[in-house]
Amino acid sequence: MLKAIGIRSVDELFSPIPTEYRLTRDLAISRQMAESEIVDWFKQRAKENGEGYTSFLGAGAYFHYRPVVIDALVQRGEFLTSYTPYQAEFAQGTLQAIFEFQTMISELTGMDLANASMYDGSTGAAEAVMMAVRVTGRHSAVIARNLHPEYREVLNTYATHQAIPLKTVSFTDSGQIDLKELETAVGDDAACVLIQSPNFFGTIEDVEAIAEIAHKRGALLIVSIAEAVSLGIVEPPRTADIVAMEAQSFGVPLGFGGPYCGVLATKEKFVRQMPGRLVGQTVDKHGKRGFVLTLATREQHIRREKATSNICTNQALVALMVNIFMTVYGKIGLRELAKQNLAKTAYAAGQFSKHAKVLFAGAPRFNEFVVESSEDPYAINSRLLGHKIVGGFPLKKFYPELKNAALWCCTELTTRSMIDKAIDAAVGLVAESERSAPRMKETEEHEVAR
Amino acid sequence: MKHMTRKATRHISQNEGLIFEKSSPGKAAWKLPPLDVPEVDTAKLLGKQERKDLGDMPEVSEIEIIRHFTRLSTWNYAIDLGMYPLGSCTMKYNPRVNEFVARVEGLANGHPYQPEKISQGALQIMKTLSDCLLEITGMDAITLQPAAGAHGELTGLLLVRAYHQSKGNARKKILIPDSAHGTNPATAATAGYAVENLKSNDRGMVDVAALAAQMNEEVAALMVTNPNTLGVFEQEIHKIAELMHAKGGLLYMDGANMNALVAKARPGDFGVDVMHMNLHKTFSTPHGGGGPGSGPVAVKKILAPFLPTPVVITKPDGTLGFEYNRPQSVGRVRAFYGNFGMFIRALAYIFANGPDGLRQTTEDAVLNANYIRKGLDGVYDLPYSTPSMHEVVFSDKLQAKKGVKTVDLAKRLIDYGFHPYTMAFPLIVHGALMIEPTESEPKEELDLFIEAMKSIADEVEEDPQFVLDAPHNTRISRLDETLAARKPVLRWKPEN
Numbered sequence: 001m002l003k004a005i006g007i008r009s010v011d012e013l014f015s016p017i018p019t020e021y022r023l024t025r026d027l028a029i030s031r032q033m034a035e036s037e038i039v040d041w042f043k044q045r046a047k048e049n050g051e052g053y054t055s056f057l058g059a060g061a062y063f064h065y066r067p068v069v070i071d072a073l074v075q076r077g078e079f080l081t082s083y084t085p086y087q088a089e090f091a092q093g094t095l096q097a098i099f100e101f102q103t104m105i106s107e108l109t110g111m112d113l114a115n116a117s118m119y120d121g122s123t124g125a126a127e128a129v130m131m132a133v134r135v136t137g138r139h140s141a142v143i144a145r146n147l148h149p150e151y152r153e154v155l156n157t158y159a160t161h162q163a164i165p166l167k168t169v170s171f172t173d174s175g176q177i178d179l180k181e182l183e184t185a186v187g188d189d190a191a192c193v194l195i196q197s198p199n200f201f202g203t204i205e206d207v208e209a210i211a212e213i214a215h216k217r218g219a220l221l222i223v224s225i226a227e228a229v230s231l232g233i234v235e236p237p238r239t240a241d242i243v244a245m246e247a248q249s250f251g252v253p254l255g256f257g258g259p260y261c262g263v264l265a266t267k268e269k270f271v272r273q274m275p276g277r278l279v280g281q282t283v284d285k286h287g288k289r290g291f292v293l294t295l296a297t298r299e300q301h302i303r304r305e306k307a308t309s310n311i312c313t314n315q316a317l318v319a320l321m322v323n324i325f326m327t328v329y330g331k332i333g334l335r336e337l338a339k340q341n342l343a344k345t346a347y348a349a350g351q352f353s354k355h356a357k358v359l360f361a362g363a364p365r366f367n368e369f370v371v372e373s374s375e376d377p378y379a380i381n382s383r384l385l386g387h388k389i390v391g392g393f394p395l396k397k398f399y400p401e402l403k404n405a406a407l408w409c410c411t412e413l414t415t416r417s418m419i420d421k422a423i424d425a426a427v428g429l430v431a432e433s434e435r436s437a438p439r440m441k442e443t444e445e446h447e448v449a450r
Numbered sequence: 451m452k453h454m455t456r457k458a459t460r461h462i463s464q465n466e467g468l469i470f471e472k473s474s475p476g477k478a479a480w481k482l483p484p485l486d487v488p489e490v491d492t493a494k495l496l497g498k499q500e501r502k503d504l505g506d507m508p509e510v511s512e513i514e515i516i517r518h519f520t521r522l523s524t525w526n527y528a529i530d531l532g533m534y535p536l537g538s539c540t541m542k543y544n545p546r547v548n549e550f551v552a553r554v555e556g557l558a559n560g561h562p563y564q565p566e567k568i569s570q571g572a573l574q575i576m577k578t579l580s581d582c583l584l585e586i587t588g589m590d591a592i593t594l595q596p597a598a599g600a601h602g603e604l605t606g607l608l609l610v611r612a613y614h615q616s617k618g619n620a621r622k623k624i625l626i627p628d629s630a631h632g633t634n635p636a637t638a639a640t641a642g643y644a645v646e647n648l649k650s651n652d653r654g655m656v657d658v659a660a661l662a663a664q665m666n667e668e669v670a671a672l673m674v675t676n677p678n679t680l681g682v683f684e685q686e687i688h689k690i691a692e693l694m695h696a697k698g699g700l701l702y703m704d705g706a707n708m709n710a711l712v713a714k715a716r717p718g719d720f721g722v723d724v725m726h727m728n729l730h731k732t733f734s735t736p737h738g739g740g741g742p743g744s745g746p747v748a749v750k751k752i753l754a755p756f757l758p759t760p761v762v763i764t765k766p767d768g769t770l771g772f773e774y775n776r777p778q779s780v781g782r783v784r785a786f787y788g789n790f791g792m793f794i795r796a797l798a799y800i801f802a803n804g805p806d807g808l809r810q811t812t813e814d815a816v817l818n819a820n821y822i823r824k825g826l827d828g829v830y831d832l833p834y835s836t837p838s839m840h841e842v843v844f845s846d847k848l849q850a851k852k853g854v855k856t857v858d859l860a861k862r863l864i865d866y867g868f869h870p871y872t873m874a875f876p877l878i879v880h881g882a883l884m885i886e887p888t889e890s891e892p893k894e895e896l897d898l899f900i901e902a903m904k905s906i907a908d909e910v911e912e913d914p915q916f917v918l919d920a921p922h923n924t925r926i927s928r929l930d931e932t933l934a935a936r937k938p939v940l941r942w943k944p945e946n
Binding site for chain 1: 466468469470473478479480482483485486487488489490492495496497498499500501504505506507508509510512515516518519520521522523524525526527528529530531534536539541543544547549550551552553554555556557558559560561562563564565567568569570571572574575581582585586597598599600601603604608611631632633635636637638639640641642645682683685687688713714715716719720728730736737738739740741742743744758780781782783784785786787788789790791792794798800801802803804805806807808809813816817820821823824825836837839860861864869870875893921924925926927928929930931933934935938939940941942
C-alpha cells in the first residue's frame with residue numbers, strides 16, 4: 001500500500017503535523033490486553049459493584065425484567081453496527097422500527113406523535129421547555145419541585161444560558177404539586193408548566209387540573225414521565241401539550257445510569273418546533289411504502305445555528321430495546337405488568353405503615369412510596385447493606401425538610417419475601433443471630449449511603 | 451444490472467409489514483409469574499387515574515417478534531456487512547467483547563443511586579477511562595457526563611462561558627470555520643452565543659490572517675475541528691491557539707476526527723483548551739442506527755473548576771467517590787453520570803489496543819484514506835491537494851458535467867454493496883464526496899471500493915441516466931422525501 005501511495009513509510013503521512021507536536025513516546029496507558037484478560041478485568045469490577053444485592057431503589061431508574069429477545073435482537077449486527085438512517089434505501093429496517101416506536105409512544109402517552117428519541121429523560125425535559133419557549137414566544141417556565149431533582153438541575157443548566165427564568169412550585173402533604181401556589185406562579189410570561197407524573201415521590205398528579213391552570217394563562221403543559229411502566233395502568237396525560245418521557249423502564253438495563261432513552265411526544269400542531277429526529281412514511285418511485293427521516297429542516301445539519309436544537313446522535317439502539325419491550329408486552333401485557341407493580345407496592349407500603357409513617361398517603365401512587373422513620377435512613381440503609389439489601393433513596397439530599405424520609409420502589413421483580421426481609425431488617429426485628437453480616441461503623445454510614 | 455460487481459449480489463429478502471398489521475387479540479409473547487401478594491382493586495387505588503385501555507398497542511407472539519425484527523434487520527446495511535465509508539463518522543469495527551463485558555450482570559444492573567461502597571467497580575471504570583482519555587488528549591481534567599458529541603460541544607461551550615463569566619465578561623461570539631459540522635453553530639446558539647463564520651483559505655484550512663482580523667475581546671472561543679472536515683490537519687494550529695489566547699479567547703476542538711491523532715499527537719500539546727470526543731467514533735462503541743453516543747469533554751486546568759457535577763474523586767481512604775460540592779460548576783448536563791454503558795465499551799477498546807495498538811490504529815486509518823485517495827485521484831476531482839489524514843474529500847465536478855451529482859453517485863454505490871460516503875459535506879466543497887475508510891478495512895475491501903467507484907465513473911460516461919436512476923437493486927428506490935415532509939405521516943393508524 002505504501003508503494004501504491006508512493007511513500008516509503010507511514011510516518012510521511014503524518015508530516016502535516018508539525019514535528020514539535022508529534023508524540024514520539026508510547027502513551028502511558030496499560031499494555032495491550034488479551035480478550036480473556038479484558039473479560040476478567042470487567043468481571044472483577046462487576047463483583048465490586050453490588051452484584052447479588054436486592055435493591056429497593058427507583059428514583060428515576062427502575063429495575064424491571066428484560067425479556068431475553070431484546071438482547072438477542074439488538075445484537076444483530078445490522079442494527080448494532082449501522083449508522084443513522086440517512087440513506088433510506090439502505091436503512092429501511094431501522095427506519096421502520098423507529099416508525100413503530102413513534103407510533104407506540106404516541107399511543108401510550110395519548111399524544112398525536114413522538115420523535116425518534118432524545119438522550120434521556122432529563123435532557124428531554126429541558127428540550128421540551130425550550131420547545132415551549134419557541135412555540136409560545138414566552139421566556140419563563142414554572143417547574144414542579146417534585147420533578148426529579150436531577151432533571152431540575154439539568155434544566156437549570158440549560159435555562160441559565162438561554163436566559164429562561166424558572167419558578168419552582170412546592171408540593172402539598174399529598175406529595176402532589178400545590179395547585180394554589182401554581183395558580184399564582186403561572187403568569188402571562190410563562191411558556192410552560194413542567195410537572196412529573198408519577199412524580200418524584202411516586203404520586204400521581206391531577207394532570208387535568210394542572211392543565212387547566214396552565215392553559216388558562218396560555219402556557220403549555222409539559223408532563224415528564226420517568227417510570228414508563230406506569231402508562232400501563234395510569235391514565236396518560238392527554239391534556240398535556242408535550243410529554244417528555246424516560247423510557248428506561250421498557251427493557252433498558254439500569255447500567256449505572258445510562259445509556260437510557262428519552263423521548264418527546266406532542267400534539268400535531270407543534271411538530272415543527274419539536275427537536276430530534278423524526279421518521280415519516282412515504283412512497284418510493286414505484287409507489288411502494290417506505291420510511292425516511294423527515295422534517296429535517298428543523299435540524300442542525302440543515303439549519304445550523306437556527307436549528308430547533310443542537311441534538312444530532314440520539315439513542316436509536318436503546319429506543320430499539322424499548323420498541324421490542326413494548327411489542328413483547330403489548331396491549332394486554334403492559335397493563336398486567338403495571339398491575340403487578342401496583343400490587344407489590346401497595347403490599348410493601350401497607351407493611352411499612354405498620355412500623356413507620358408512609359408519607360403522601362392522600363393521593364394515588366404507582367410503584368414508589370415515601371417512608372418516614374424515626375431513625376436516619378442512612379443508618380437504616382447501612383444496616384440493610386449488611387443483609388445485601390439496598391434500601392430506599394434517602395430524600396434529605398434534595399429535600400432537607402424530608403429529613404428522615406426515604407423513597408422506596410417495588411417492581412414486578414420484587415418478591416414478597418424480599419419485602420418482608422427488608423422490613424424486618426429495617427426496623428431491627430431481625431434476630432441478632434441472623435445479623436451476623438458485618439455491620440459498618442457509625443462513621444462510615446454517611447459515606448456508604450451518600 | 452449492467453455491470454456485475456464483485457461485492458454484492460441480489461438475493462431474496464422477506465417482506466414484512468408493520469407490527470400493528472400482524473396484531474390480533476389473544477396473541478401474546480409475555481408471561482408474568484403468579485402474584486405473591488394480594489391482588490389490588492385498581493379502580494379503588496387509582497380512581498379516575500386508572501387507565502382502562504391501551505388503544506392500538508400490538509398483540510403478537512414471540513416467533514412473530516423475532517421474525518419481524520430479524521426481517522427488518524436484513525434491510526439495513528451495517529459495518530458487519532462491509533465498509534461504511536462515511537466521512538467524519540468513523541464507522542469502525544465494533545468489537546464484540548465490548549458488548550459482552552457491558553452485559554456482565556453487576557455492571558448492567560448497577561443502580562445509579564446504589565451506595566458508593568458497592569459502586570467501586572463502576573467508579574473504577576469511570577476513573578480508568580478518564581485517566582486514559584486524559585493521557586490520549588494531553589488534557590488535565592475531564593467529564594464523562596455528556597450523552598453524545600453535540601451534547602459534549604454544548605458542555606464545552608458552557609465551560610467556556612463560565613470561565614469568561616468568572617473573569618467578569620461572558621463575551622458574545624463564537625468563531626466557527628465554514629467547514630464545520632452543523633452541530634457547532636447549533637451548539638453555540640444553544641449556549642447563548644452569536645455565531646461568526648470564519649472563511650477557510652485556499653488550502654482548506656483556517657485562514658490565520660482572517661482569524662487575526664476577526665479575533666477580538668468579544669470572541670469567547672474558536673471551535674475548530676482538527677483534522678478538519680476535509681481531513682486536513684490545521685498546520686498552524688499553534689498559531690491559531692496563540693492568536694486566541696493573546697486576546698483572552700479559548701480554543702475549542704471538536705474531537706470528531708480524533709481517530710487521525712490518537713497516539714500520534716495530543717490536542718493538549720498544541721494549545722487546545724477544551725475538546726469533546728465521540729466514544730462512538732474514535733473508541734469503537736457502536737452507532738446502533740443513530741445512538742447511543744457518548745461525548746466526554748476534556749479541559750485544561752483553567753476550566754476544571756467549572757466541570758459538571760459530580761466528578762469522580764479518590765477519597766482520603768483510597769476508595770472512589772463522587773464529589774458534588776463544586777461551587778463554580780456549570781451544573782449538571784444530564785441526570786446520573788452519563789452513558790456509562792459506553793464507558794465500558796470504550797475502555798475495553800483501549801485495553802484491547804494498548805499504546806502500540808492505538809498507534810497502529812491511527813496509522814492504518816490514515817494509510818487507508820491515502821490509499822483510496824491515490825486510487826481515485828483523477829477519476830474524481832480532488833478540490834484540495836493538501837495532504838489527507840484519515841479522510842479524503844472529492845467533488846462531483848467531473849461527473850456533474852454529465853448531470854450526475856454526488857447524491858446520484860452515492861445511490862449507485864449502494865448497488866455495488868457499499869454504504870455511501872458522506873455527501874454534500876463539508877459545505878465549502880461543492881458536491882462533496884467525503885470518504886473515511888477507518889483502520890478496520892483490509893486492503894481487499896478497499897480495492898473493491900476503489901473498483902466500484904471507478905466503475906461508477908465509467909457508467910457516468912457511458913450511460914448517465916442509468917446512474918441517475920439508481921439504486922436498482924434495493925427493496926425500494928428513491929423515496930419521495932418531499933411528500934414525507936409536506937404531509938407528515940409520523941405514526942401508524944388503523945384503517946377505517
